[in-house]
Structures are given as C-alpha cells and as structure tokens.
Amino acid sequence: MSFIKKFIEQEKISRRNLLLASAYGISGAAAMRMFGPSPVQAATYADPTIAWSYRNRTNPYWNEIVSGGEAFVESLGKPKDSLTHLINEGSSEKSLADVKALLAKTNGELALAIDTNDAPNCRPVVEACAGAGAYVSTLWNKTDDLHPWDFGDNYVSHMTWSDEKPAEQTARILLEAIGGKGGVVHLGGIASNNPAIERLQGLKNALKDYPDVELLDAQPADWDTQKANQIMSSFITRYGDEITGVHCANDTIGYGVLEALRAEGMSVPIVTYDGNPQAVELVAKGDILATVFTNPHWGGGVTAALAYHAATGAFKPSEEPNEHREFYGPTIMITPEDAVEFKAAYLDNVPTYDWKDFWGPSNGQILYK
Amino acid sequence: MTDITAQSAPGARFLTRERIIKWTPLLVLVFLVLLFPFFEWLEDFGAGKEHMYLADSRFFSIRNAARIFIAATPALMVAIGVTFIIIMGSIDLSMEGTVSVCAVIFAFAFIGWGGTLASWAWLAIPVALLVGAALGFINGLVHVRLKIPSFMASLAMGFVGTGLALLLTGGDRIRVEDELFRSLLTVRWFNFPIMVYVAAVMLLIAWFIQSRTTLGRNFYAVGGGEELAHASGLNVNRVRIMGFTLAGVFFAVGALLAVGRIGIAETATGNNFMFVSITSVVVGGTALWGGIGGVWNTLVGVLIVNVINNGMVVIGLPNFLQDGVLGILVILAVVLSTDRKSVSFVK
Numbered sequence: 001m002s003f004i005k006k007f008i009e010q011e012k013i014s015r016r017n018l019l020l021a022s023a024y025g026i027s028g029a030a031a032m033r034m035f036g037p038s039p040v041q042a043a044t045y046a047d048p049t050i051a052w053s054y055r056n057r058t059n060p061y062w063n064e065i066v067s068g069g070e071a072f073v074e075s076l077g078k079p080k081d082s083l084t085h086l087i088n089e090g091s092s093e094k095s096l097a098d099v100k101a102l103l104a105k106t107n108g109e110l111a112l113a114i115d116t117n118d119a120p121n122c123r124p125v126v127e128a129c130a131g132a133g134a135y136v137s138t139l140w141n142k143t144d145d146l147h148p149w150d151f152g153d154n155y156v157s158h159m160t161w162s163d164e165k166p167a168e169q170t171a172r173i174l175l176e177a178i179g180g181k182g183g184v185v186h187l188g189g190i191a192s193n194n195p196a197i198e199r200l201q202g203l204k205n206a207l208k209d210y211p212d213v214e215l216l217d218a219q220p221a222d223w224d225t226q227k228a229n230q231i232m233s234s235f236i237t238r239y240g241d242e243i244t245g246v247h248c249a250n251d252t253i254g255y256g257v258l259e260a261l262r263a264e265g266m267s268v269p270i271v272t273y274d275g276n277p278q279a280v281e282l283v284a285k286g287d288i289l290a291t292v293f294t295n296p297h298w299g300g301g302v303t304a305a306l307a308y309h310a311a312t313g314a315f316k317p318s319e320e321p322n323e324h325r326e327f328y329g330p331t332i333m334i335t336p337e338d339a340v341e342f343k344a345a346y347l348d349n350v351p352t353y354d355w356k357d358f359w360g361p362s363n364g365q366i367l368y369k
Numbered sequence: 370m371t372d373i374t375a376q377s378a379p380g381a382r383f384l385t386r387e388r389i390i391k392w393t394p395l396l397v398l399v400f401l402v403l404l405f406p407f408f409e410w411l412e413d414f415g416a417g418k419e420h421m422y423l424a425d426s427r428f429f430s431i432r433n434a435a436r437i438f439i440a441a442t443p444a445l446m447v448a449i450g451v452t453f454i455i456i457m458g459s460i461d462l463s464m465e466g467t468v469s470v471c472a473v474i475f476a477f478a479f480i481g482w483g484g485t486l487a488s489w490a491w492l493a494i495p496v497a498l499l500v501g502a503a504l505g506f507i508n509g510l511v512h513v514r515l516k517i518p519s520f521m522a523s524l525a526m527g528f529v530g531t532g533l534a535l536l537l538t539g540g541d542r543i544r545v546e547d548e549l550f551r552s553l554l555t556v557r558w559f560n561f562p563i564m565v566y567v568a569a570v571m572l573l574i575a576w577f578i579q580s581r582t583t584l585g586r587n588f589y590a591v592g593g594g595e596e597l598a599h600a601s602g603l604n605v606n607r608v609r610i611m612g613f614t615l616a617g618v619f620f621a622v623g624a625l626l627a628v629g630r631i632g633i634a635e636t637a638t639g640n641n642f643m644f645v646s647i648t649s650v651v652v653g654g655t656a657l658w659g660g661i662g663g664v665w666n667t668l669v670g671v672l673i674v675n676v677i678n679n680g681m682v683v684i685g686l687p688n689f690l691q692d693g694v695l696g697i698l699v700i701l702a703v704v705l706s707t708d709r710k711s712v713s714f715v716k
Contacts, residue, residue, distance in 0.1 A: 056535075057535055057539075057540040058531070058535055058540060058635075058636040058637055059540070059637070060540060060541065060542060060635075062540075063539070063540030063541070191688065191689070217682075217685065218688075219682060219688045220688055224637065224640060224641070225631055225633060225635075225637070226627070226630075226631060226638075226640065226641065227641070229440075229630065229631055230440045230678060230679070231682055233436040233439065233440065233679070234436070234678075234679045234682035234683050235682065236436070237427050237428060237430075237432070237433040237436060237679065237682075237683050238427060238682065238683045238684075238685065240427065252637075255631065255632075255633060256631060259554070259630065259631045259632060262554070262555065263436075263439060263554050263555065263562065264432075278542065278544065
C-alpha cells in the first residue's frame with residue numbers, strides 16, 4: 001500500500017505549492033498594480049536575438065515574408081542565418097510553446113516578429129513576451145480587444161492588411177472587362193480565414209453596382225493550386241459558358257484556374273490577389289487581368305525591424321502615436337499596363353529598403369468594425 | 370498433400386456473399402454516377418425546366434468524364450503505389466514528400482537539360498522515376514532494417530521528403546512550360562487527354578505486376594499471413610523493401626502527371642495525396658489488414674472519391690456540407706465494400 005501513501009504525500013506537497021504559488025501571485029499582481037499603468041522603464045538590449053515565428057516556408061507568401069526578415073538582419077551586417085526561425089506548421093500551441101522556449105533561452109533579450117497562427121493565440125504570446133521583457137511585433141492575427149499601447153513598450157506594433165477594398169477593385173476591373181453582364185464564379189481561400197472572407201466580401205461589394213452580373217458560385221479552394229484546378233473544372237461542368245469571369249482569392253488559386261481553362265481550350269478573364277512574381281508575369285502577358293501586391297518582403301522585414309529597434313532602444317514605442325502601433329500594410333494594384341514597370345521595380349531586383357522608415361509605405365491606422 | 374481449402378460446391382448460388390462484396394465498390398460507383406444526374410434533374414424539375422434524366426445531364430457527359438479523369442490520374446498513380454503496400458498489410462504515408470521531391474527534381478532536371486521533351490531533357494523523366502525508387506528503397510530499409518513500424522517510418526520519410534523539396538526550391542515554384550510536355554493535358558485523343566492514357570498504361574503494368582509476377586503474388590502471401598510466408602521460406606524483408614521501392618516509382622509517376630496537369634512543380638505538389646490515396650484504396654475494397662484487394666479496386670476507389678468531389682460541386686452542394694458528405698460517403702462505401710465478417714477484430 002506504500003504507493004497510496006506516496007500518492008497522498010505528493011498531493012500534500014503539490015497542494016502546499018499551489019497555495020504558496022497563489023499567495024505569491026496575488027501579492028505579485030498587487031505589486032504590479034502599485035506601479036500603475038505605466039510600468040517601470042522597460043529594459044533595452046544592445047544585441048537582442050532576432051526571431052521570426054511563422055507557419056512554414058512552403059507557401060510562397062510566407063517565403064517572401066521571411067526573406068524580408070532575412071534582408072533586415074543582413075542590413076544590420078549580420079549573416080542571414082542569425083535570424084532565428086520558429087516554425088509553427090499551422091499549430092497555435094507550437095507557436096506559443098516555441099516562443100516560451102526561446103524567451104527562456106534568451107532570458108528575454110529577444111526581438112520577435114510573429115504571426116501567431118490564429119487571433120486568440122496573440123494574447124498569450126504577447127503576455128509571455130511582455131512578462132519576460134522581450135519586444136514583440138505581430139502580423140496578421142490579433143483579436144480586436146488587444147492593443148500594443150496597453151503593454152507599454154514591449155508590444156511594439158501590429159500590422160495587418162484589409163483586403164476588402166483591394167479585392168473590390170480587382171472585382172471592378174473584372175466586371176468592367178466582361179462588359180457588366182454575365183456570370184462570375186469565386187474560388188476562395190480556407191473558408192474561415194479572415195483574408196478569404198474579406199476578399200469574397202470585396203467581390204460582393206463590387207457586384208452591387210453591376211446588377212446584370214450574377215455570382216454563380218463561390219467555393220473555398222483552400223489557397224491550393226490543385227484543389228482550385230479541380231473545383232474550376234467542376235464549375236465548368238455545372239455552368240459551362242455561363243461563366244464569363246473568375247474572381248480568385250489569391251494567385252496560387254489563379255494558376256489552377258488558368259490550367260483548368262486551358263485544358264478545356266477556354267479563355268475567360270480572371271483576377272487574382274497577392275502579386276507573386278509568376279502572377280505578375282501572367283498579368284504582363286494579359287492572362288490575368290489584375291492582381292494586388294501587398295509587399296510581403298517589406299512587411300516581413302519591417303515587422304522584425306520594429307521589434308529590433310524597440311529592443312535596442314533606438315525608438316520608444318510608447319511615445320509613438322497609435323497609428324504607428326497598429327497599421328495597415330501597403331497594397332499596390334497591378335494591371336497589364338503597369339505590370340512590366342512594376343516587375344522591374346519590385347521583383348527583378350528586390351528594392352533595398354530603409355528598414356528605419358517604419359511607417360512610410362504603410363496604409364493608415366487599423367479601423368475596427 | 371490434402372487440399373484443405375473450403376470450396377463452395379459447383380452450381381451454388383450465383384449471388385454468393387463473397388461475390389456481392391467483391392463487386393460492391395463498382396456498384397457504389399455506378400450508383401453515384403447515376404445519383405448526381407438525378408439531383409441535377411431534380412433541380413431543373415423544381416425550376417420547371419425541360420430535362421431528360423441522363424441525356425441532359427451536365428455531370429453525365431463525356432467532357433465531364435474527362436475532367437474527372439484528369440483530376441483522378443495523379444491520385445490514381447499514388448494510390449496504386451500504396452495499394453501494393455496495403456496488400457502486404459503495411460502502410461506507406463510517405464507519398465506527399467516523395468511526390469514533392471520527384472516533382473521538384475524532375476522540374477529542375479527538365480529545365481536544366483533543355484526545357485523541352487525534344488531535347489535531352491526527356492532524361493528528367495527516368496531520373497524522377499529513379500528518385501522515387503530510391504526514396505521508396507530508403508523507406509523500406511528504414512522500416513525493415515531499423516524495425517520501425519511502416520506507419521511511422523514512412524510518415525517520417527514523408528516529412529524528410531517535404532523538407533528536402535523545400536530545401537531544393539527554397540519555397541519557390543518552378544514552371545514547366547514546354548508545350549510538348551504539357552500536351553499530356555492539352556492534346557486529346559477521343560476526348561481524353563494523353564495523361565489519361567499514360568495512367569491507363571501504368572494501371573495495366575501494375576495489374577501485370579500484381580497478378581503475373583512472383584513479386585505480386587508475394588505481396589499477397591505477406592499480407593495474408595506473414596508468419597506462414599516466412600515459414601515457407603519467403604524472404605519477407607526483401608519483399609517488403611521491393612514493395613516500398615515499387616510504390617516509390619508509382620509515386621514518381623503520380624508526380625509527373627501532377628506537374629503535367631498544372632505545369633508547376635513546388636513543395637506543395639504533394640499536398641492532399643495522402644488523404645485521397647489512402648481513402649481511395651480503402652473505399653475500393655482493399656483491406657487495411659492486407660491480403661485482400663488489388664489495383665482494380667483502387668481504380669474504382671479513386672473514381673468514387675473523384676466522382677463525389679466533382680459531383681458535389683456540379684449539383685451545387687453548399688461548401689460547408691461537402692466535407693461532411695464526403696466523410697459519410699466514405700464510411701458508407703467502406704461498410705459496403707469490405708467483408709468485415711472475415712476479420713475478428715479491428716485495430
């Protein structure tokens with residue numbers, strides 16, 4: 001029966017620990033409150049570890065983001081691989097666990113750029129960083145009630161993109177091209193993703209002004225070329241020649257759509273989103289009518305730069321206005337007329353950015369609905 | 370030696386239980402092919418439109434059949450590869466990584482050696498097949514020599530493959546624009562693109578291996594009773610390694626057709642193949658515990674899955690229902706098409 005005794009013993013100890021810990025927690029919280037809303041001057045570091053936490057590099061979009069982060073560390077005169085990569089593979093739990101591990105390893109001397117994979121995960125990540133004295137800048141995912149200015153200096157900034165307006169613009173280009181009548185289909189991203197929802201909404205907004213165009217169908221293609229290819233061929237079966245235009249949620253979907261049309265010997269105007277190099281070439285050739293460039297390279301670089309420069313004390317986030325803490329990333333519309341020029345300026349040679357010009361290309365403070 | 374196999378008496382009932390179960394996957398396929406046009410008919414009937422069942426169906430048409438086949442061919446190749454493994458009672462989950470690596474290496478070699486089939490670049494095709502075979506061989510070695518269950522060994526090899534593909538491409542996508550290679554998709558004989566005929570030839574080769582070679586019969590021997598096969602003097606480990614190698618070759622063919630279909634090789638080329646191929650094999654009536662089934666079952670299984678995917682969009686099923694309906698149909702198909710009386714327990 002000794003194991004029962006042992007068990008009771010252990011339970012006693014763990015209960016004692018719990019009591020001690022909670023007593024400490026309460027007093028700790030009280031101590032925090034005494035210092036008031038503006039905590040003590042956050043520590044800055046001469047040479048913090050720079051890290052990017054993201055899904056993975058398989059996706060060309062994230063590849064661009066991370067290449068921006070690498071360009072930034074190189075601009076500091078460090079080798080490319082001095083950027084620490086935390087890869088969450090689409091798991092919020094892994095994202096948080098990796099951040100906590102890195103905080104422990106670096107003792108809080110960390111400048112972290114992160115997409116927390118989903119919005120609810122942003123708060124624990126930011127709280128862990130702020131608690132350890134690290135500096136964090138977030139991209140894309142954040143709940144609406146969480147704001148950098150509530151965390152003093154440690155939560156440096158948040159950048160996201162509003163895709164509704166640009167998607168509406170591409171939709172208008174498409175609807176004009178088909179003469180304002182006919183039927184369009186939409187192939188979307190993963191149905192629950194915010195950008196997927198906004199991009200479809202953009203199309204719907206534009207359709208309000210074109211009563212003679214019918215939205216025949218909208219299906220999620222999960223940002224995947226092959227899935228888009230299969231869905232488009234099913235659309236062709238269902239609607240055939242009724243389809244006069246295709247609105248795609250991103251470029252990778254567009255490639256699959258183009259190949260499905262090609263297999264049938266059809267040619268229908270399509271618009272996409274993201275401005276990947278290959279899509280820009282297709283725009284220049286006239287195969288795609290328009291795409292939207294969100295400059296992920298700059299976004300990835302400047303997110304890391306903001307966290308780094310705040311961590312070194314080069315600027316003090318809490319002294320910046322709110323529109324410098326939460327802002328929209330840049331969007332550039334690419335159409336056949338300007339595709340060649342755009343390609344030369346942004347893609348053939350990646351421009352050298354001034355990573356200290358944090359807000360130049362940005363697009364204004366984030367608005368909540 | 371006395372023959373102790375139980376045999377049904379000659380002149381027994383035509384519709385034996387075994388026979389029904391054997392043909393159920395095909396019946397399921399026929400049923401689905403007739404079901405979707407019925408929904409189309411129902412829709413037009415509700416709208417008061419003239420619609421003759423089947424004759425006016427958009428789903429039940431040669432052009433849509435071609436679309437379903439185009440979607441199905443790469444998955445069919447991958448599924449055939451894994452069929453051999455499943456017949457042995459093992460499983461191979463390395464297909465996503467293997468397909469990506471083969472696609473990417475093929476694209477690099479193809480472009481590096483001339484970029485058109487009319488040049489030395491055609492050598493990229495055998496190179497891709499060799500890469501597939503090599504990956505399968507390593508997979509088999511890891512499984513057999515290190516005595517790691519095939520489930521874990523192959524899954525891990527799949528991750529290695531995906532990582533390798535990512536390392537090679539650095540996350541970029543490679544376009545294969547050659548008109549001659551793309552004629553796999555763009556040139557049609559009797560309404561069907563060339564890739565469908567390539568897949569048909571590969572299917573026949575797979576059938577030949579399965580039924581007319583020692584290796585093929587050995588797969589069944591291992592799957593039907595490994596201890597017995599071993600006791601009879603069969604080198605089970607060798608059969609296993611050869612099986613994984615063969616599967617790798619078929620994964621490579623799948624990769625080539627996938628690249629032919631969309632003209633892009635990338636790390637994501639292998640995405641979704643694991644789910645589609647394993648589902649297809651099982652839906653087709655090949656038992657996961659080994660020894661039962663074959664490549665024709667897999668053909669039917671792949672067609673069932675692709676007919677469902679195509680049909681759901683064609684009848685305009687709302688997207689939030691599609692995944693659920695697919696899941697239910699898969700369970701139904703498995704229930705109908707496997708003889709679960711023959712197994713004492715399911716693990």
